[in-house]
Amino acid sequence: MRALPFPLRTLARLGRRRAGERATEARALRQWVSGLWLCAGMVLGLPAEQARAATTPEKVVRLSHVVAPETPKGRMATRFQELVAQASDGRIRVEVYPDSQLYGDDDEMEALQLGAVEILAPSLSKLGAAGVPEFDVFDLPFLFDTLSQVRCVTQGPIGQRLLDSLARQQMVGLGFLDNGFKQMSAQRPLREVADFRGLRLRIQSSRVLAAQMKALGAHPVVLPFGETRRALAEGVVDGAENPLSNFLTQGLAPVQRVITLTDHGYLGYAVVTNPRFWARLDPADRALLQRALQQALAEGNAQAAALNAQALATLKQTAGVRVVGLSAPQRVALRRAVQPVQADFARRVGAPLLRDVTNQCLQPR
Ligand code: LMR
Helix, strand or coil: CCCCCHHHHHHHHHCCCCHHHHHHHHHHHHHHHHHHHHHHHHHCCCCHHHHHHHHCCCEEEEEECCCCCCCHHHHHHHHHHHHHHHHHCCCEEEEEECCCCCCCCCCHHHHHHHCCCCEECCEHHHHHHCCCHHHHHHHCCCCCCCHHHHHHHHCCHHHHHHHHHHHHHCCEEEEEEEEEEEEEEECCCCCCHHHHCCCEEEECCCHHHHHHHHHCCCEEEECCHHHHHHHHHCCCCCEEEECHHHHHHCCCHHHCCEEEEEEEEEEEEEEEECHHHHHHCCHHHHHHHHHHHHHHHHHHHHHHHHHHHHHHHHHHCCCCCEEECCCHHHHHHHHHHHHHHHHHHHHHHCHHHHHHHHHHHHCCC
16 A cells, blocks of 8 residues: 555544644644745745745644534634734744544543643533532533523633632633533434433533433443544444534434434533643733633634524434424423432532522522
């Protein structure tokens, strides 16, 4: 078999490498692309320094994530990249690696600790699993009914306290981003507790989500996001829970016949960085990145609900997939079935946090 040329070989390998190895290959690929641009600039008649200045940034910031570019997180990452390029005049380049191209759920946290990537935006569920159990509050089923209740938590003093708590696991928390509410999917409607019995349902690595599925009579199966579609296609798992923007962009429609609109839980993200990287930045660059990120997050939060609504409209028109709702009594029964999970996890999440969330953000105003 003929060997692939270097850049294709590298791209093919990225998916199979572990943290340190992938970073080295990605760096080599970046240098190769930069060299290519330099040659192109020279062919076009630009002096070497000018071509290099236009193409070689002083600083590269790698942002890795696991979802598709056309999702709330993917869009936010691209917007952050644009805003940083504009504000720094190309001096700082944010490289965005979507779709688990660089790191997946299994190795992205390790990569951040090793300095092989500078910014991640893991789901809040994954932060609970990474040793900051306060973040499990976001996984509690049927705790939040609306996005404005979630925002009251994430955009206020409770959210800041949560971001600060990430320091315990050597992360700097920079802000929150919504995806939205999760919907159940399988080969049949999941409207009654009995419908869940015996199903193997993919979850993120979260004790709360495991308890939620068990309370419904299903078997939780922890799988990295990037492996979920294949596991569904091969029948390793029978169903999953996802916001619809993730369901659509992962191409789950051909492998899941029915989406049940359960809105049973929230999925959002925290943008996190490596404290050593953050501390070493020039203060003006840190402020620039911070401003660009806050703007990208604000715009992303303003668009997330619309992206999920668009995904719903698309999925309703998609042949082969059925979208069904819950009646009010069905919703009450599902909520009742998972109610013990809240009590069971109150200690892990922390009673004061749960009390503040409830008193400050869940009470009718
Ligand atoms: C999942 O694993 O289902 C999500 O965390 C994916 C994501 O980042 O939205």
